Ligand code: GDP
């Protein structure tokens with residue numbers, strides 16, 4: 001290449017003055033690379049990149065290392081630049097070469113919805129800034145969301161590059177403490193993919209071996225197979241270090257299989273002086289041609305933006321060629337698994353209206369039959385409904401049993417309290433019945449909450465089982481499923497209300513402490529027998545035996561348990 005790099009016949013636009021200028025792309029590459037890039041584009045267009053990683057180039061580097069300057073030189077379009085954090089969201093720059101004479105055009109899109117087309121290159125910077133402000137907020141924050149900027153121009157190379165926020169170590173005012181880590185995580189997401197070519201931008205005037213970006217690229221690509229380093233700012237080099245830089249560019253210090261390219265972009269002064277991009281390209285060539293140490297690099301195809309453009313396009317195409325078999329394999333795999341899923345779906349309703357009706361009736365009948373079987377206990381699911389219900393009722397019974405002990409204690413305490421506070425001249429054994437009645441009422445009402453809880457659990461259990469039936473019967477008919485679920489819910493709510501009313505009625509009745517003497521004594525004798533044989537309730541002293549209040553706990557227990565022994 002070297003001095004033969006003379007394809008200046010194309011035109012580029014400078015963002016600052018929007019007038020056509022000479023470009024950098026080598027048209028002879030076009031025929032070879034275009035089909036591959038178009039193929040990847042069409043895959044991206046149908047959204048394959050959501051499922052598979054497509055070959056792309058990610059640009060990484062420290063803040064102010066010259067990333068945007070390099071992209072600007074490649075695209076011929078001014079991107080937002082400045083000191084500090086300027087690139088705050090990943091920016092996918094799709095450069096598409098179009099026929100000479102066709103109008104320059106750009107499309108910016110983000111959030112998967114906003115899309116704007118425009119024909120004036122000077123608007124790029126404003127649109128990118130606006131997008132960043134919308135995604136990452138105004139200020140210095142960053143955001144993972146991708147902005148896509150497609151530029152169709154006759155003078156660009158066919159490339160897709162992703163500009164990423166620069167690596168920063170110290171947060172500036174308004175940035176979170178962990179901004180460095182946030183940026184690194186964001187960069188990591190792009191550079192870790194095997195399909196991505198990592199373009200690491202490093203200024204010549206820093207210690208290259210300790211560059212964070214190069215380290216990050218090394219971590220994800222230890223052999224440097226997909227890492228290409230770009231050395232910028234050769235004009236700012238520390239005098240005397242030229243030889244070291246030469247060794248680095250010649251791949252003799254930190255070897256990378258894709259190697260190094262050195263470029264010189266516009267410095268701040270050249271931008272301030274409004275030096276156009278084309279003029280900058282000329283200046284760059286002159287700079288290298290005349291350089292005491294670097295002139296040889298032009299001939300070794302290791303210097304200049306033009307050389308970078310050619311190499312990148314070639315690398316991208318190589319990457320695409322390498323990836324195609326893998327992509328095809330991946331697509332086949334996904335297709336296979338989707339086909340398998342599809343085969344599990346039934347064929348669906350017939351087209352003929354008459355047959356369709358029959359199909360509908362049959363589907364509903366199957367559902368009805370299943371619900372009936374489930375309710376009658378003829379059908380047993382994985383979670384056996386009757387086993388679940390039985391265990392819920394057992395829990396209720398356990399609750400009743402466990403509260404019995406406390407009834408006994410409560411009554412004893414109430415009696416003791418009566419003795420202490422209210423007992424007058426009466427002999428032991430004569431206490432107010434009203435007080436005991438109140439204790440029973442208090443006790444019974446405590447069971448109301450748990451009884452209603454049990455009702456809710458039972459309703460939910462049944463509802464879940466019925467809903468499961470509707471899901472298995474109508475897996476492909478969501479509307480039918482939702483109608484069935486609604487019906488189930490309605491019926492359940494009605495039934496639940498009825499049951500709740502019955503439970504409340506029962507509790508209301510239980511507030512009337514009353515039973516028939518025969519039933520009461522029968523239970524009392526039965527309980528006395530148990531206690532006597534158990535020896536648990538032996539009387540504490542002789543006098544106590546005459547105090548019939550000592551019998552109150554048993555009496556109340558007898559009252560409480562009369563139902564169990566058959567009575568009301
Ligand atoms: P980014 O933060 O990595 O995107 O860096 P920029 O592209 O914004 O560049 C940072 C500064 O370095 C800008 O002022 C550029 O003009 C300047 N710059 C970039 N490349 C060169 C170069 O090759 N030579 C000189 N002198 N300045 C450069």
Ligand code: MG
Nearest residue numbers: 067068086087
């Ligand atoms: Mg930048």
